[in-house]
Amino acid sequence: xxxxxxxxxxxxxxxxxxxxxxxxxxxxxxxxxxxxxxxxxxxxxxxxxxxxxxxxxxxxxxxxxxxxxxxxxxxxxxxxxxxxxxxxxxxxxxxxxxxxxxxxxxxxxxxxxxxxxxxxxxxxxxxxxxxxxxxxxxxxxxxxxxxxxxxxxxxxxxxxxxxxxxxxxxxxxxxxxxxxxxxxxxxxxxxxxxxxxxxxxxxxxxxxxxxxxxxxxxxxxxxxxxxxxxxxxxxxxxxxxxxxxxxxxxxxx
Amino acid sequence: xxxxxxxxxxxxxxxxxxxxxxxxxxxxxxxxxxxxxxxxxxxxxxxxxxxxxxxxxxxxxxxxxxxxxxxxxxxxxxxxxxxxxxxxxxxxxxxxxxxxxxxxxxxxxxxxxxxxxxxxxxxxxxxxxxxxxxxxxxxxxxxxxxxxxxxxxxxxxxxxxxxxxxxxxxxxxxxxxxxxxxxxxxxxxxxxxxxxxxxxxxxxxxxxxxxxxxxxxxxxxxxxxxxxxxxxxxxxxxxxxxxxxxxxxxxxxxxxxxxxxxxxxxxxx
Numbered sequence: 001x002x003x004x005x006x007x008x009x010x011x012x013x014x015x016x017x018x019x020x021x022x023x024x025x026x027x028x029x030x031x032x033x034x035x036x037x038x039x040x041x042x043x044x045x046x047x048x049x050x051x052x053x054x055x056x057x058x059x060x061x062x063x064x065x066x067x068x069x070x071x072x073x074x075x076x077x078x079x080x081x082x083x084x085x086x087x088x089x090x091x092x093x094x095x096x097x098x099x100x101x102x103x104x105x106x107x108x109x110x111x112x113x114x115x116x117x118x119x120x121x122x123x124x125x126x127x128x129x130x131x132x133x134x135x136x137x138x139x140x141x142x143x144x145x146x147x148x149x150x151x152x153x154x155x156x157x158x159x160x161x162x163x164x165x166x167x168x169x170x171x172x173x174x175x176x177x178x179x180x181x182x183x184x185x186x187x188x189x190x191x192x193x194x195x196x197x198x199x200x201x202x203x204x205x206x207x208x209x210x211x212x213x214x215x216x217x218x219x220x221x222x223x224x225x226x227x228x229x230x231x232x233x234x235x236x237x238x239x240x241x242x243x244x245x246x247x248x249x250x251x252x253x
Numbered sequence: 254x255x256x257x258x259x260x261x262x263x264x265x266x267x268x269x270x271x272x273x274x275x276x277x278x279x280x281x282x283x284x285x286x287x288x289x290x291x292x293x294x295x296x297x298x299x300x301x302x303x304x305x306x307x308x309x310x311x312x313x314x315x316x317x318x319x320x321x322x323x324x325x326x327x328x329x330x331x332x333x334x335x336x337x338x339x340x341x342x343x344x345x346x347x348x349x350x351x352x353x354x355x356x357x358x359x360x361x362x363x364x365x366x367x368x369x370x371x372x373x374x375x376x377x378x379x380x381x382x383x384x385x386x387x388x389x390x391x392x393x394x395x396x397x398x399x400x401x402x403x404x405x406x407x408x409x410x411x412x413x414x415x416x417x418x419x420x421x422x423x424x425x426x427x428x429x430x431x432x433x434x435x436x437x438x439x440x441x442x443x444x445x446x447x448x449x450x451x452x453x454x455x456x457x458x459x460x461x462x463x464x465x466x467x468x469x470x471x472x473x474x475x476x477x478x479x480x481x482x483x484x485x486x487x488x489x490x491x492x493x494x495x496x497x498x499x500x501x502x503x504x505x506x507x508x509x510x511x512x513x514x515x516x517x518x519x520x521x522x
Contacts, residue, residue, distance in 0.1 A: 068422050088422060096419040100437040100515040109433055110423040136515040156423065 017044040018079035038217035047190040051203040054213030060196040081159045081192045089158035091166045095145035097137040104133040143174040163195035302484040311488035326469040334393035342401025350409020366399040384465045401446045408442030
């Protein structure tokens with residue numbers, strides 16, 4: 001297995017995420033076929049963070065749904081990271097919490113039965129949810145609800161974490177804080193992660209590998225690897241990297 | 254001048270809102286009672302007894318325990334038929350709501366059963382299964398099942414796909430999904446089906462008892478109909494309505510309040 005990205009810490013699943021989608025077609029409402037994905041093939045090294053970025057409606061979310069097993073009707077093959085419990089966690093665009101269960105219950109329900117009593121104090125405390133454990137989702141702001149969705153994803157200690165624009169429609173200040181929280185929690189126990197975003201800044205800040213997609217039907221436009229550790233990515237570094245990427249992939253900023 | 258006028262009006266309004274909806278209910282019922290009483294005095298006839306005559310009839314049968322026995326028999330039939338109708342109707346309704354092919358096939362059956370008169374079901378049940386308790390309770394349940402199916406089918410159609418996907422990704426499994434994802438979403442539909450259910454079921458139960466049982470409120474009402482005792486008929490009716498109101502306030506409403514506690518509270522009007 002050849003891997004171009006940086007050497008990875010040993011935690012998380014021992015094998016890479018391998019995605020090879022050779023075609024995905026939707027049946028449109030008028031009966032005609034809409035080709036959503038032409039060909040997308042990439043790998044995400046174990047315990048590294050990859051981002052899919054591309055224009056609106058290019059098939060990013062469709063790719064995630066295929067990986068999550070929510071859309072089994074496609075051509076190609078997938079290899080999910082093995083090891084651990086082989087579990088997959090997802091953070092969707094909407095928090096998707098059960099409104100009739102408290103914050104803590106929402107997180108605990110995702111735990112596998114054998115881990116039902118796991119101590120979640122540390123996770124809730126890192127994410128600043130200590131006071132919120134007995135609240136219902138309707139009492140939370142969108143930013144807090146998203147933190148609960150992150151808590152749920154990390155609570156199950158997944159071998160693959162999938163994030164679909166997890167910080168969309170938040171004000172910039174909240175989004176920045178949540179990105180930092182995501183990196184903190186993720187760094188504490190790195191797991192193979194794949195995120196979809198529109199935001200190149202976000203991608204540069206979080207990822208080890210950025211995969212650029214074309215317009216629909218989606219193909220890979222290019223793959224950019226980042227070797228600088230998260231802790232060393234300061235504002236100046238980010239601006240240089242952004243302009244370098246923007247020069248190479250016009251129109252992505 | 255305007256200020257002086259404003260003040261008492263505001264005070265009045267606050268008194269009315271402080272007394273709350275309880276007083277309004279009592280006043281409304283008292284008004285109904287008054288109209289009845291006046292009408293009975295004006296009519297001065299055996300067919301419209303005044304409230305004291307009804308109370309007397311109630312007391313007569315309550316003292317011997319007869320009234321409570323018949324109330325209990327009817328209540329037993331109502332409860333039995335209600336449980337059967339809710340369980341069977343919900344299962345069929347959820348299935349039809351989730352499975353398009355099954356729904357297409359069974360929809361004509363549903364329309365047929367919705368339109369069979371209650372009386373026909375009752376008469377056929379007695380002819381086919383005999384004049385027994387099982388036929389009576391079964392006939393009441395069969396009358397109610399199609400309504401439950403229709404309500405719960407709508408509920409199952411409105412289930413949230415996003416939450417279903419979340420449950421699938423997090424491997425909730427069948428029982429966890431049903432208990433924590435599906436049933437809470439169906440709760441308002443269960444509430445609607447049981448609300449309309451209890452009232453429909455007890456009305457049908459009386460017809461069932463009138464046609465083929467030798468006890469229960471329906472049987473007694475038939476008996477007093479033969480005797481032309483309107484006061485006793487009203488006494489039995491009001492007693493059973495009172496029982497249903499007690500069930501509503503002591504069982505249904507607290508249960509509903511408990512199961513909807515997660516909802517954001519609406520501002521009170």
